[in-house]
Amino acid sequence: MKKLFLTTLLLANVFNAYADIDLKDGYAGKSKREFIRTLKSGQRIELDLGAPKYVEEILIFAEGKQSQFSFADVYADGELISTLGVPGFDPDYPVVVRGKVKKIEVVARANSKVAILDFQVFTTRKNYNSYSQVSLAERSKFSLDDWGKHVLDSVHEMYFLMRDQGLISEQEFVDYVQPIRRMAIETQASDDARDADSLKTYMKAKKLAQKIIDAAPLFDKTLMVMDQRLDMLSIDLKTIKEDISEKYDINLE
Helix, strand or coil: CHHHHHHHHHHHHHHHCCCCEEHHHCECCECHHHCCCEEECCCEEEEEEEEEEEEEEEEEEEEECCCCCEEEEEEECCEEEEEEEECCCCCEEEEEEEEEEEEEEEEECCCCEEEEEEEEEECCCCCCCCHHHCCHHHHCCCCHHHHHHHHHHHHHHHHHHHHHCCCCCHHHHHHHHHHHHHHHHHHCCHHHHCCCCCHHHHHHHHHHHHHHHHCHHHHHHHCCCCCHHHHHHHHHHHHHHHHHHHHCCCCCC
């Protein structure tokens, strides 16, 4: 635990230079004690940005304060966007937001105790890094948690590109984008809090792969325009599906 705490502080110093908002410095007249503290069952940290503001992602440094794993949910304007399982394999928990939000909340789940060591907000849009460009050797080491994060990143990028080009309807968002997002969010704590080979993790992997397959009509729609970015995103999501299927020996064809 001490090693995890030390690593967290070292990483916090690295990321601090790039964060647009770092809550360990306080925010909007509130001291850091409002944000950097330990949460017990049902307790929450609330960050009110005052007005809707574009947030690319947030980075939360957390440490479990009990022998068993603790969990905390992250909300943006009341919508669940991620679940943290702490302590995990990584002391830092990046959460993709990629949209305008007014309030961000972190809520400790029942029977959990989580120390928030730092909480950083990034408001500058970053360039998308293609999953399919990651080496096969590196991808082979990914956990379901890693794939969940990449799926969230890819599906967010695809949605905004399609929305800006008038290629996606509200119903298609509900039918295809939301199911993938929800399932990807559910994977976030899977390999951190449970054995990667557990039945529960296997079922989540299978469901995530299936949601990507179910979105085939959306991928077909990207072929209506000559846009290499959309082509790349379709390839990325399908590659993730193949990698998940191979690791967990899932046959969904």
